[in-house]
Amino acid sequence: MPFEIPAIVQDRVSARARETMKKIEHFVETECIPADEVYEAQISKDPSLRWKSYPPIMDDLKKKARAQGLWNLFLSKTHYSEGAGYTNLEYGLMAEILGRSHTGSESMNCSAPDTGNMEVLAKYGNAAQKKQWLEPLLDGKIRSAFLMTERFAASSDAKNINMHMRTEGNDLVLNGTKWWSSGACDPRCAVYIVMCKSEMNTSNDPFKQQSVVLVPAGTPGVTVLRPLSVFGYDDAPHGHAEVRFENVRVPRANLVLGEGRGFEIIQGRLGPGRIHHCMRSIGAAERALDYMIARVNDPNRRTFGKLISEHGTIRSWIAESRIAIDSCRLVVLNAADKIDRVDAKGALKEIAMAKIMVPRTVCDILDKAIQAHGAGGVCQDFPLARMYAGLRTLRIADGPDEVHLAQMGRNENGRAAAIIKKHEEQEKKRTELFRVYKIDGKSHL
Structure with a gap:
């Protein structure tokens, strides 16, 4: 479906970012998605050569993207003068569009792990390190x-x-x-x-x-x-x-940065990166839903005299997927906005919520899309199996779900004393009101 900026963040997105999003969407739909299968076909099937070259179509995509100004979109000018200058919220929306295509992010020099590594060098590297490594990474001459x-x-x-x-x-x-x-x-x-x-x-x-x-x-x-x-x-x-x-x-x-500063650096790296992963994942979910809808409405594929889409289970899957995608998007945008306002360290709860929720949810949507395709969904004729493989790893990468859940649970449970105190004060007030209005103290709920 055409990309739309959610109404709740309309006023947080600049006119410049809106124009860039339109260009990104056009480039991904007309250049990257058609190139995805060519990219796969150009990877050598010879094991001895598979890791010695890379698909030449990627260089063509990069030249086209760079010529349109679609380059290094992820890096804010607050980190480096050569950054594109978008907010995390704005780039989060852009990353969703990039996530529709296997080649989208790399074509614009916005793919992991380079994005996180460039963030590290831009934020924590010294002048010599930036000169030696950051500049060629930003220029797309090397990878990391x-x-x-x-x-x-x-x-x-x-x-x-x-x-x-x-x-x-x-x-x-x-x-x-x-x-x-x-x-x-x-x-x-x-x-x-x-x-x-x-x-x-x-x-x-x-x-x-x-x-x-x-x-x-x-x-x-x-x-x-x-x-x-x-x-x-x-x-x-x-x-x-x-x-x-x-x-x-x-x-x-x-x-x-210095000896013993590793945790500080890595937390600074992983925070925004988790949001980038989550937004790309939402783009993948949108594409999976598109594939599902197209498949179940294929007039040549009928079961028991009906289009597959006419069965109630399938319509429920479509509705549930739309609700889930839109919910995930808002959770991620909330985290991105919090990073913009207070930095990643102050947005740990919001980042963790997105990191837990999005990969789980998108895996479920992909699973439904695969099921709707039958055996075709698990083979190379559709991109769904590859997408699922990549998305499933995100429940482990950058910290497994269980670590984020434990941290969130510990922090949320830390509110216990304040909650108990509030309840005690409310109970005291309730008791006083019962006395004033001469009502017996038994429960009336």
């Missing part, structure tokens, strides 16, 4: 990877990471293994942003023992062991890699 998760640690609790970092003179020496390293397989990947832990922790604060280090791809001692698949999809050429570090040496100048 983000390495946080570890195979041998329950790294949903980031305090558990055990990638060792020690200092030797002017060098940092890294040892350990990372996996689900987004982007590390891409032949264009030039730098890894790595979360590690000092072997000689000087802080008693467990949140100040981690650091973020920039490691150039190809540094001696770094071995990309293998790409990991998601429900059978390897996501070439991007990939999610297992990467081993054996006495990897980089200059101490590659430390971002």
